[in-house]
Amino acid sequence: xxxxxxxxxxxxxxxxxxxxxxxxxxxxxxxxxxxxxxxxxxxxxxxxxxxxxxxxxxxxxxxxxxxxxxxxxxxxxxxxxxxxxxxxxxxxxxxxxxxxxxxxxxxxxxxxxxxxxxxxxxxxxxxxxx
Numbered sequence: 001x002x003x004x005x006x007x008x009x010x011x012x013x014x015x016x017x018x019x020x021x022x023x024x025x026x027x028x029x030x031x032x033x034x035x036x037x038x039x040x041x042x043x044x045x046x047x048x049x050x051x052x053x054x055x056x057x058x059x060x061x062x063x064x065x066x067x068x069x070x071x072x073x074x075x076x077x078x079x080x081x082x083x084x085x086x087x088x089x090x091x092x093x094x095x096x097x098x099x100x101x102x103x104x105x106x107x108x109x110x111x112x113x114x115x116x117x118x119x120x121x122x123x124x125x126x127x128x129x130x
Contacts, residue, residue, distance in 0.1 A: 004116065005032055010070060019050065022066040023057060029064040047071060047123055073126065076100065077119035 006022040013019045024032045033052065048069035057063040073079050080093070088096075100122060 003121075006066070013050075013067065016050065018070045018072075020047075020068045020070045021055075022068060023055065024064040024066070026061070026063070032064065032066070047125075069125070071123035071125045073124035075120050076122040076124055079124045080119070 004025075005028050006024050009021045009023070011019050011021045050067045050069070053065050053067060054062050055065045074082075079085060080088075080096075104117075
């Protein structure tokens with residue numbers, strides 16, 4: 001998908017499997033790398049980052065790319081709007097919201113500032129057994 005900072009793609013990485021490749025938009029590389037340095041150590045709260053590389057973008061320019069965990073369930077907005085989620089009970093929806101709020105509290109304790117807090121920027125991953 002296309003976001004304010006990057007364009008994200010689903011890709012296959014040999015030896016790893018499916019990943020997300022986040023191509024950083026022109027002029028934003030320093031800001032994104034600074035953010036990565038701050039967030040990469042917060043296990044279970046942020047998406048796993050496998051590395052950062054440089055890729056040739058559309059055959060003309062070089063761009064910074066973040067190689068990261070693929071969250072197959074998508075973002076929070078898409079997850080909750082999906083037809084298979086429409087039958088979720090109120091109790092289940094409240095549980096999802098509480099889990100998201102707990103993770104945001106962990107980020108705050110780690111002094112991570114979230115500039116653009118919205119469902120589209122919250123990725124959903126499966127937990128073991130779910």
